[in-house]
Each structure stands twice: as C-alpha cells, then as structure tokens.
Amino acid sequence: MFKTRSTLSYVVALSAIFGLVFVIGCGSSKEKQQMSDFMQQYSKTVTEYSDVVNTADKSKKAEIEEKLDSYQSKWTNMKIEMGSEITPQTLNELDQEYQNITKKYSSLAGKS
Numbered sequence: 001m002f003k004t005r006s007t008l009s010y011v012v013a014l015s016a017i018f019g020l021v022f023v024i025g026c027g028s029s030k031e032k033q034q035m036s037d038f039m040q041q042y043s044k045t046v047t048e049y050s051d052v053v054n055t056a057d058k059s060k061k062a063e064i065e066e067k068l069d070s071y072q073s074k075w076t077n078m079k080i081e082m083g084s085e086i087t088p089q090t091l092n093e094l095d096q097e098y099q100n101i102t103k104k105y106s107s108l109a110g111k112s
Helices: 002-027 028-053 058-085 087-108
Strands: none
Touching: 028 058, 028 087, 058 087
C-alpha cells in the first residue's frame, strides 16, 4: 500500500514538473520578440515612405529608401542568426509578413 502511494506521488510530482516546463517552454522567446519588433519598425518605415513617395522632398525619400534597404539586409541576417532559436512555423509567419511589407515597398518604389 505504501509503495503504491509513494510511486503515485512521484508520478504526480514528475507530471507537474513536466507540465510546468512545457508551459514555460512554450512562451514567447526573446528572439521572436526582437523579430516582431523589427517587423513593426519595418512596417512603420514603409508607411512613412508611402507618405513621402509622392512629395517633392527627394532627400527625405532617398533617406527612407536607404533605411529600408538596410532593413532588408538586416532581416536576412536576423533569419540566419535567430532562425534556429524560434519554431519554423513562427519563422514562416514572420517571413511571410516581411514578404508582404517588402511587396508593398516595391510597389510604392516602382521596383516590382
């Protein structure tokens, strides 16, 4: 009787520990947060570019284009560096969001 109760206590304790590790392990990662923040900045910059694209302020337009080009190379580096730290599904979602933002930028810039 005591051996069964003792074994049952260990099983319950281990199950609780594994459940806790699973819940904590499935939380948002630092890398995912950095990539999401990057997407927000990139999207804001494309929106800013769309406001400036038809104005006469060529210097502001060129400045934003340069910034967007640097974002594009930064995204490539982030995917390489942090791609193994997040789930493939999350990386695919973020990459799809990046592709949509880049498509919007390309159409505004006439690069499509």
